[in-house]
Amino acid sequence: MSSNQDNTVEHEEYYVPEQSKLPIFASIGLFLTVWGAANWLNGDANGPMYFFAGSLMFAFVLWNWFSIVISENIQGLNSPQLKKSYVIGMAWFIFSEVMFFAAFFGALFYVRSLAGPWLAGEGEQGLGNDLIWPGYEHEWPVMTTPDMAANGDSATMRGPEQNMSNPGLANWLGWLPFWNTAILLTSSVTCHIAHGALKKDNRRQFNIWLGLTVLLGIAFIILQIEEYVHAYNEMGLTLESGIYGATFFLLTGFHGAHVTLGTFMLLVMFLRSVLKGHFKSDDHFGFESASWYWHFVDVVWVGLFLYVYVFG
Amino acid sequence: MAHGPAKGFTRWLYTTNHKDIGSMYLWFSFAMFLLGGVFALVIRAELFEPGLQIVEPELFNQMTTMHGLVMVFGAVMPAFVGLANWMIPMMIGAPDMALPRMNNWSFWILPFAFAMMTSTLFMEGGAPNFGWTFYAPLSTTYAPPSVTFFIFAVHIMGASSIMGAINIIATIMNMRAPGMTYMKMPLFVWTWFITAYLLIAVMPVLAGVVTMMLFDIHFGTSFFDAAGGGDPVLFQHVFWFFGHPEVYIMILPAFGIVSAIIPTFARKPLFGYSSMVYATASIAFLSFVVWAHHMFTVGMPLAGELAFMYMTMLIAVPTGVKVFNWVTTMFKGSMTFETPMLFSIAFVILFTIGGFSGLMLAIAPADFQYHDTYFVVAHFHYVLVPGAIFSITAGVYYWLPKWCGNMYNETMGKTHFWTAFIGLNLTFFPMHFAGLSGMPRRIPDYNMMFADWNMISSVGAFLFGAAQILFLFNVIATIRGGKKATDEVWENPEGLEWTVASPAPYHTFSKPPQVS
Numbered sequence: 001m002s003s004n005q006d007n008t009v010e011h012e013e014y015y016v017p018e019q020s021k022l023p024i025f026a027s028i029g030l031f032l033t034v035w036g037a038a039n040w041l042n043g044d045a046n047g048p049m050y051f052f053a054g055s056l057m058f059a060f061v062l063w064n065w066f067s068i069v070i071s072e073n074i075q076g077l078n079s080p081q082l083k084k085s086y087v088i089g090m091a092w093f094i095f096s097e098v099m100f101f102a103a104f105f106g107a108l109f110y111v112r113s114l115a116g117p118w119l120a121g122e123g124e125q126g127l128g129n130d131l132i133w134p135g136y137e138h139e140w141p142v143m144t145t146p147d148m149a150a151n152g153d154s155a156t157m158r159g160p161e162q163n164m165s166n167p168g169l170a171n172w173l174g175w176l177p178f179w180n181t182a183i184l185l186t187s188s189v190t191c192h193i194a195h196g197a198l199k200k201d202n203r204r205q206f207n208i209w210l211g212l213t214v215l216l217g218i219a220f221i222i223l224q225i226e227e228y229v230h231a232y233n234e235m236g237l238t239l240e241s242g243i244y245g246a247t248f249f250l251l252t253g254f255h256g257a258h259v260t261l262g263t264f265m266l267l268v269m270f271l272r273s274v275l276k277g278h279f280k281s282d283d284h285f286g287f288e289s290a291s292w293y294w295h296f297v298d299v300v301w302v303g304l305f306l307y308v309y310v311f312g
Numbered sequence: 313m314a315h316g317p318a319k320g321f322t323r324w325l326y327t328t329n330h331k332d333i334g335s336m337y338l339w340f341s342f343a344m345f346l347l348g349g350v351f352a353l354v355i356r357a358e359l360f361e362p363g364l365q366i367v368e369p370e371l372f373n374q375m376t377t378m379h380g381l382v383m384v385f386g387a388v389m390p391a392f393v394g395l396a397n398w399m400i401p402m403m404i405g406a407p408d409m410a411l412p413r414m415n416n417w418s419f420w421i422l423p424f425a426f427a428m429m430t431s432t433l434f435m436e437g438g439a440p441n442f443g444w445t446f447y448a449p450l451s452t453t454y455a456p457p458s459v460t461f462f463i464f465a466v467h468i469m470g471a472s473s474i475m476g477a478i479n480i481i482a483t484i485m486n487m488r489a490p491g492m493t494y495m496k497m498p499l500f501v502w503t504w505f506i507t508a509y510l511l512i513a514v515m516p517v518l519a520g521v522v523t524m525m526l527f528d529i530h531f532g533t534s535f536f537d538a539a540g541g542g543d544p545v546l547f548q549h550v551f552w553f554f555g556h557p558e559v560y561i562m563i564l565p566a567f568g569i570v571s572a573i574i575p576t577f578a579r580k581p582l583f584g585y586s587s588m589v590y591a592t593a594s595i596a597f598l599s600f601v602v603w604a605h606h607m608f609t610v611g612m613p614l615a616g617e618l619a620f621m622y623m624t625m626l627i628a629v630p631t632g633v634k635v636f637n638w639v640t641t642m643f644k645g646s647m648t649f650e651t652p653m654l655f656s657i658a659f660v661i662l663f664t665i666g667g668f669s670g671l672m673l674a675i676a677p678a679d680f681q682y683h684d685t686y687f688v689v690a691h692f693h694y695v696l697v698p699g700a701i702f703s704i705t706a707g708v709y710y711w712l713p714k715w716c717g718n719m720y721n722e723t724m725g726k727t728h729f730w731t732a733f734i735g736l737n738l739t740f741f742p743m744h745f746a747g748l749s750g751m752p753r754r755i756p757d758y759n760m761m762f763a764d765w766n767m768i769s770s771v772g773a774f775l776f777g778a779a780q781i782l783f784l785f786n787v788i789a790t791i792r793g794g795k796k797a798t799d800e801v802w803e804n805p806e807g808l809e810w811t812v813a814s815p816a817p818y819h820t821f822s823k824p825p826q827v828s
């Protein structure tokens with residue numbers, strides 16, 4: 001359905017499923033997953049087993065859950081009002097994701113613009129510099145950590161050898177993040193074209209443009225992996241490379257995880273369309289929500305590109 | 313849809329019914345309230361006298377931490393979600409919550425999350441011992457191994473809260489009966505609507521901060537370590553960006569509940585309905601820009617101190633509007649004092665005391681003296697116990713006859729109220745004095761000069777604990793029998809929930825009512 005459908009006059013019966021086994025099993029799966037993860041991280045030999053069993057169970061339940069929701073829609077159980085609930089749910093879910101990224105962007109701004117200069121002795125907050133981290137000077141990216149400035153070779157918290165920041169406009173064509181940006185922006189456009197084709201009931205065009213979007217998503221992921229391998233092997237840039245490594249990998253890493261999920265969602269939509277002929281020109285919220293998610297991931301990337309790479 | 317509840321235990325596991333799920337939330341919350349209460353009584357028993365007598369300092373720290381975490385995330389928040397589940401669909405004329413299966417999922421995550429959290433008590437190195445605010449580096453570099461379990465427990469209970477909040481938003485936006493415009497919604501619905509936005513805005517930030525901890529602990533990042541260029545104070549900023557809205561998450565629905573109860577027993581419509589709505593929205597909005605009032609002593613620039621001080625004081629204005637409206641509603645009303653009303657009046661008075669001590673704390677230079685003392689403990693217990701807890705209790709007494717069709721025992725209810733009222737004031741009022749004269753919070757032993765205040769506090773705490781047993785007893789007795797309640801239950805109460813039978817049928821409003 002289209003999200004702006006007017007249903008103020010609608011009052012068909014709202015479909016309330018009688019009972020469902022899905023939630024309790026989803027909870028058990030989720031619990032086993034995190035229980036396993038925590039045990040694993042704490043060095044318990046059984047951790048991985050719980051983790052994988054839980055993840056598998058969780059994935060299985062979610063798979064069924066989505067299948068059931070889709071078949072309910074196909075059976076015509078979903079009134080326009082119910083569909084609107086899904087629309088609202090997805091929209092605010094994406095908002096919560098935005099706030100998750102906001103925490104990491106906030107951390108980046110804070111250390112970069114406030115805490116860093118204070119550590120380097122700026123202003124009334126800078127007293128600690130002489131006493132604890134003598135010699136630390138703040139620059140971003142932080143290549144020389146306070147530990148290195150104060151303790152030289154005996155420092156344990158070390159910065160990266162190289163960073164990912166802007167190599168200067170002239171070199172952009174050989175700069176991977178630039179290509180990643182181009183890919184992701186293009187994929188948002190192809191996704192949008194696919195949506196337009198679906199609304200005009202042009203199935204062939206829809207499949208082509210959606211398939212292209214999925215391929216672009218995969219290309220992005222491959223390049224991102226390539227970048228990480230390069231960072232670890234050749235640039236001495238790891239999670240442990242001080243605050244620069246921490247913010248770099250968590251911001252790009254969580255974004256990458258979201259791209260992976262988004263690509264998976266779009267791939268499922270592609271297969272549903274190609275194999276099962278799902279979606280109608282006026283009823284395709286499954287695809288629409290995946291495309292919203294995709295645009296959201298894209299917007300986050302623009303923020304990353306600017307603040308982690310270009311002005312990095 | 314005509315069906316009643318399913319039979320047997322699986323009814324509760326598989327249910328999609330908002331009333332079943334509401335009941336489960338409420339019982340879960342009460343169980344956590346008792347568990348958190350036991351932790352509190354361990355603390356108060358140790359503090360009965362100066363010196364170390366009952367628990368080791370290490371266990372004492374675990375008790376303060378677990379008490380706070382269990383009460384905030386296990387008792388108060390789920391209780392409000394339980395009330396939302398029961399009441400919002402009935403109040404807006406909806407057949408159920410908008411997303412019934414996700415509703416069940418939101419609930420069933422919680423028992424697992426808390427099983428995981430309490431299991432840390434039995435782990436090597438003990439439970440989390442760094443306070444409910446889990447400041448780094450106490451919670452990272454110096455934390456017991458169980459912190460990893462704590463982090464994941466927070467992750468999944470956060471997921472539960474976000475899904476619960478999304479469900480409430482979808483229900484309110486999409487399921488209102490024809491004619492139920494936004495400005496006709498009962499205040500409980502309004503306050504929850506706004507609370508749900510706070511939840512989806514800040515629970516992900518909490519998830520972010522525990523994720524940073526996880527990476528600092530296990531993957532060598534240095535978010536909270538100055539040696540690598542990070543900053544432990546960063547932890548506090550991110551935490552309180554979540555934490556301050558969180559305290560409003562625990563009080564806005566309370567405002568909604570007393571705004572429903574006071575008009576009923578004053579027999580006058582609520583004074584200033586729309587100003588209540590706007591005040592709630594302003595409080596929610598301001599709650600995003602005051603977080604650093606918890607960090608006045610951390611060494612912020614002067615401009616920061618001042619900005620956060622003035623913003624914090626500004627919050628007292630809409631809060632004052634609310635108190636004014638409740639008092640004005642009662643003014644010249646034909647008041648009666650049934651148990652829900654007693655709890656609500658106590659709410660208005662005692663919450664205001666908490667608001668005033670909050671204002672004192674908001675004065676940055678004065679907070680240098682008060683910070684990390686028992687004065688802060690007195691402040692937040694005055695807003696949370698007679699605030700959040702009393703409003704929940706009031707709500708339960710008010711709506712219980714609607715839920716189970718029987719009247720509770722009024723004498724027992726009043727006894728519960730007075731015991732709780734006296735107990736809580738004995739417990740928390742002396743803490744103001746102990747704090748002002750310098751007693752630090754989160755310590756197992758203290759200077760002789762604080763002995764009297766502490767002894768009174770401990771006696772009060774056990775009295776308050778005993779009062780809750782009475783509550784449990786009264787609720788169970790009401791569910792099992794008692795005088796039949798009428799459909800209206802009270803005299804001319806306002807709201808759609810009073811137009812359906814008592815007990816409310818398993819499915820209400822399969823066809824939406826027309827609201828004039």
Ligand code: HEM
Nearest residue numbers: 559562563605606628667670671673674683684688692695
């Ligand atoms: C007029 C309104 C309020 C003002 C001006 C206010 C102000 C403050 C300030 C300045 C502090 C920090 C004190 C310190 O650590 O030195 C504080 C602590 C606290 N407040 Fe409030 N507050 C208000 C209302 C509330 C409400 C409604 C709640 C909850 C329902 C609440 C819960 C808390 C909690 C839990 C803490 C302590 C957190 C901790 O350190 O463990 N406050 N308040």
Ligand SMILES: [Cu+2]
Nearest residue numbers: 556559605606
């Ligand atoms: Cu606060």
